[in-house]
Amino acid sequence: MNQSRGTAPDPAGRPGRRATAGREALVPPLARRSFAPAAVRHALLRWLVLALAVVVWQLVARAHGSVYFPPPAEIAGHAHDLWFSGPAGHLFLTEAAVADILPSLGRMAAGLGIAAVAGIALGVAIGRSRRVYALCDPVLQFARAVPPPALVPVLVVILDFGTPMQIASIVFSAVWPVLINTADGAGNTDPLRLEVAAVLRLTSVERLRFLILPSALPRIFAGLRLSLSLSLILMVFSELLPGTANGIGFTLTDAQSRSDLLTVWAALVLLGALGYLLNTVLLAVEKRLVGVGRTTTA
Incomplete structure (x- = not known):
């Protein structure tokens, strides 16, 4: 009986090249092409959320214009002048x-x-x-x-x-x-x-x-x-x-x-x-x- 066109299994029981390629095709492309470690992506996401929160704070404080709720840019500048502008x-x-x-x-x-x-x-x-x-x-x-x-x-x-x-x-x-x-x-x-x-x-x-x-x-x-x-x-x-x-x-x-x-x-x-x-x-x-x-x- 003629064998199918697919690559025959390895004598040791390992799948052929076509079977391996089929399994690789089931892996999501994003998972295969992800170069950054998960920890780095998680850290970047956390900093992105923090940056978005600061931006929202800045916009809301500027729009409100209250002396009781200063924008973070002014707070950071004042903290720098007060504590971190030394030699x-x-x-x-x-x-x-x-x-x-x-x-x-x-x-x-x-x-x-x-x-x-x-x-x-x-x-x-x-x-x-x-x-x-x-x-x-x-x-x-x-x-x-x-x-x-x-x-x-x-x-x-x-x-x-x-x-x-x-x-x-x-x-x-x-x-x-x-x-x-x-x-x-x-x-x-x-x-x-x-x-x-x-x-x-x-x-x-x-x-x-x-x-x-x-x-x-x-x-x-x-x-x-x-x-x-x-x-x-x-x-x-x-x-x-x-x-x-x-x-x-x-x-x-x-x-x-x-x-x-x-x-x-x-x-x-x-x-x-x-x-x-x-x-x-x-x-x-x-x-x-x-x-x-x-x-x-x-």
Whole structure:
């Protein structure tokens, strides 16, 4: 019997050239001709949406012409003149930027750093024992539910107004997401791996380094990203209180008292940019340590 015109199958069972070509024809042309990685296309789309939002804001603000709703071009120009028009030797930072931005970032870094270290250490210690975690969970949930601004009068009595009180308020706000997420991640370590570690007679330090911390890393970073947002909020709130002489929050209240709306809007945009930048840096560190496939999306 005569064979068909199509290319005969390979003796090893692989399809012929015509069959392969038929399968390739089923693949959408856009999928075959896509040269940019999906991540790059996603990033470009996100920036495009942001650019469209800024353009809409600009057009609406220009059409409305209200002093209470300035266009983003004027806000960006004012922020540049106020904070980022300094000499190149000072990284283009002005004296106002040194007085407003750097103290705020210092307080936030100190508070978040203390909260991260304390939260991870206590979370690992609590999460390693299910009984201890069950006993401590009601206390942790109660402490997390207390609004940090409500503790400001207590902190003022204990520490008085100033930097220690501001850092303490940030620590109390930021420690709970890290602690609870770390305890949950440490408690969910694979029991089979723990049994293997016991068979191999790994020490407590080796178990912590090679089993518990790697297992808890995704949850730890989820808590850190939540704590980062809370730290930014409490940083601004603590600088709105009396006794503060610098910082972004102080700039907000000072500009409001002088009816300097451009500075108010510039400070708000600066806070949003700082939050986005810091979250992006933390996400990059998370991808480096945890891996792309296990990165959290908190």
